Amino acid sequence: MRAVAVAAFKAEPALVHVPKPEPGAGEILVKVEFAALNPYDWKVADGLLDGQAPHVFPLVMGVDFAGRVDVVGPGEHRFVVGDRVYGQVSRPPVGAGTYAEYVTVPQDSALAGVPDTLDLRTAATLPTSGMTAAQILQNGAVLRPGQSLLIVGAAGGVGSVLTQLAAAREVRVIAAVRGDERERMAKLGAATTVDTTEEPLESRVRAQYPEGVDAVVDLVSSTPDAFAAHARLVRPGGTALTTRYVADPALVPAGVEAVNFGLKASAALLDTLAAAAATGDLKVPVDAELPLEKAPQALAQNRSGGARGKTVFAVRFGNDPETAVPRTPRSR
Ligand SMILES: NC(=O)c1ccc[n+]([C@@H]2O[C@H](COP(=O)([O-])OP(=O)(O)OC[C@H]3O[C@@H](n4cnc5c(N)ncnc54)[C@H](OP(=O)(O)O)[C@@H]3O)[C@@H](O)[C@H]2O)c1
Structure with a gap:
């Protein structure tokens, strides 16, 4: 089957042919x-999980998917052939990913049915970003x-969903973005949008919230110091959360809870998101829809x-060539 993979950590992603996987028991x-x-x-292709989990090369990239059940493996199952499903694949070995024509998925993982009124394209946008925002x-x-x-980095995948879910709870969202995204962020429910290329975030937030905001969700800071600067905008008793594991409680003001957030994916979260997307309550903006073979360029762009x-x-779906690149397991 066709897939987009890297031959080694930090190698350029490329369209390759690998053997079609077969579902095991419970998959x-x-x-x-x-x-x-x-x-x-x-990040995973660069070696984020090197030393923490077994990998297989070529490492087929991707965790989010939407598609149809093609084969049901041995054992009890929630799904039958033909069911429309979506979810996030994150079990080892790393490298059996979703940028591919087929993927095997444990039925007891973050896997859910797609409601009839929800298209698969929209469903595929939801798993990682949507579950992260909801959780x-x-x-x-x-x-x-x-x-x-x-929300720092509000215009991206997580931020676009988080803005909507927070606004739906009548939380006042201050969206920090780069560029003129005011109209777009207002449509998603942001009360205020700050273009950080035009004005310093700190002084703008301080002017509007002299006592500090109730929470910051920082999706972009890559150092503890940069995160701490945003945490200083939070009132005592509030929360400063990073999705990039850069919260150092020693640098965050006393009284502000510092959270290094890590998603715990679940089928229940997926069910909730699919229901919200099916009714139109949740809209995930699609930046680009591309054929799979364009994934290498899109990944470079996202970096x-x-x-x-x-x-x-x-x-x-194309023709499978007769020679597929053999895959080599590698334990670390
Ligand atoms: N810990 C977890 O469980 C977990 C779960 C999901 C995601 N994450 C991580 O969370 C981060 C965000 O994920 P995502 O899916 O939302 O990424 P994304 O779709 O690539 O969006 C990132 C957004 O941040 C913006 N941005 C970058 N620097 C900025 C700055 N200085 N000020 C304002 N905006 C800025 C980017 O736009 P511009 O470049 O145009 O500014 C982009 O809109 C990633 O690092 C991801 O790996 C972690």
């Missing part, structure tokens, strides 16, 4: 129709109506920034 084989891009994908509000930065939330919502890859 299904999904014929992928759409896969979605997350920064996590290129941040569930137990990372829990906010009441009328409270304020500063350099500029995401506005999600990039999805449409998987169109």
Whole structure:
């Protein structure tokens, strides 16, 4: 089957041919129709999980998918052949990813059915970004109506969903973005949008919230110091959360809870998101829809920034060549 993979850590992603996987006990084989891009994908290809989990090369990239059940493996199952499903694949070995024509998925993982009224393209945009946004509000930065939330990096995949979910709870969202995204962010529900290339974020937030905001969700800071600067905009008793594991409690002001958020994916979260997307309550902006073979260019683009919502890859089926690249397991 065709897939987009790297031959080694930090190698250039490329379209390759690898053997079609077979579902084991408790697994299904999904014929992928759409896969979605997350920064996590290129981070993993760079070696983010090296030493923490076994990898297989060529390392097929990607974790988010939507498609149809093609084969049901042995054992009990929630799904039958032909069911429309979507989810996030994150079990070892790393490298059996979703930028491919087929992927095997454990049926007891973050896997859910797609409601009839939801298209697979939209479903594919939801898993990582949507679950992250929903879980941040569930137990990372829990906010009441009328409270304020500063989102740094609000125009990307996670931020676009988080803005909507927070606004739906009547939380006042301050969206920090680069570029003139005011109209776009206002449509997603942001009360205020700050273009950080035009005005310093700190002084703008201080002017509007002299006592500090109730929470900050920082999706972009890559150092503890940069994160701490945003945490200083939070009132005592509030929460400063990073999705990039750069919260150092020693640098965050006393009284502000510092949270290094890590997603715990689940089928229940997926069900909730699919229901919201099916009714139109949740809209995930699609930045670009590209054929799978364009994934290498899209990944390079995402590394350099500029995401506005999600990039999805449409998987169109071609002829499998007779020679597929053999895959070599590698334990670390
Ligand atoms: N810990 C977890 O469980 C978890 C889960 C999901 C995601 N994440 C991580 O969270 C981060 C965000 O994910 P994502 O999917 O939302 O990424 P994304 O779709 O690539 O979006 C990132 C956004 O941040 C913006 N940005 C970058 N620097 C900025 C700055 N200084 N000020 C304002 N905006 C800025 C980018 O646009 P511009 O470049 O145009 O500014 C882009 O809109 C990634 O690092 C991802 O790996 C972690």
